[in-house]
Amino acid sequence: MIRNKRRVASIGTLVVVAFTTVVSGAAAASGTVLNLQLNEPAGSATAVDSSGLKHDGSIGSHVVMNGVYAHFDRHPPGEGIPYGLAHLITIPDATDGSLDPGSGNFTIEIRYRTKENFGNVLQKGQARTVGGQVKLQQPKGKMSCMFKTPQGTATAGSGTTPLNDNVFHTVRCERTPTSVTMYVDGVRTGRSTRSTGTLNNTKPWTIGGKSECDAVQVTCDYFAGDIDYVTLTKG
Numbered sequence: 001m002i003r004n005k006r007r008v009a010s011i012g013t014l015v016v017v018a019f020t021t022v023v024s025g026a027a028a029a030s031g032t033v034l035n036l037q038l039n040e041p042a043g044s045a046t047a048v049d050s051s052g053l054k055h056d057g058s059i060g061s062h063v064v065m066n067g068v069y070a071h072f073d074r075h076p077p078g079e080g081i082p083y084g085l086a087h088l089i090t091i092p093d094a095t096d097g098s099l100d101p102g103s104g105n106f107t108i109e110i111r112y113r114t115k116e117n118f119g120n121v122l123q124k125g126q127a128r129t130v131g132g133q134v135k136l137q138q139p140k141g142k143m144s145c146m147f148k149t150p151q152g153t154a155t156a157g158s159g160t161t162p163l164n165d166n167v168f169h170t171v172r173c174e175r176t177p178t179s180v181t182m183y184v185d186g187v188r189t190g191r192s193t194r195s196t197g198t199l200n201n202t203k204p205w206t207i208g209g210k211s212e213c214d215a216v217q218v219t220c221d222y223f224a225g226d227i228d229y230v231t232l233t234k235g
């Protein structure tokens, strides 16, 4: 009897081990998929991804690193001059889809400060991008987080109080298949309960504005201020 029990137990252990292997294999793109702490010293050209997935970013020549955060200089909306990737930190798309929200849970967290009332802080894709787009922007100093695909759009905001008080704030935007929710400094400030389908495009993530400026009246939506870190988490 004892021997039989032991055998059952060991089979049970084997099943657990096999199941764990399958889960971790399928979950190559889950957990933290981007972790940019932006602690590079002045003059650095690469923002190192500490997620383990090697999604390093390219630091544009306008962006000033100081070992603690990234500083983005001021180019107001009316300036009308495109700087390409120079004003941005750019993280190329991952061909395995690991940087795309897909159809599941996806969480963005950033810590930033600004005294300005304009700018796109973080995005993947733009208005006409096939496969949809994700965007954090702060018109009037209020942050909004939008997930948009042909199947649906959901946007959550930071509430009525502007955040452009030049004090660091942590913004967390949680997307599920049927909702987008924002938390500012740990407090829930907005939620949209809309489905957003499958979001998967071939565009890079950009921090600090658009990689492709609107051409007719040049608009790049450059952010001005400081960004302490950016993390992206799937699942």
Ligand SMILES: [Ca+2]
Pocket: 037, 038, 039, 068, 069, 227, 228, 229
């Ligand atoms: Ca930092």
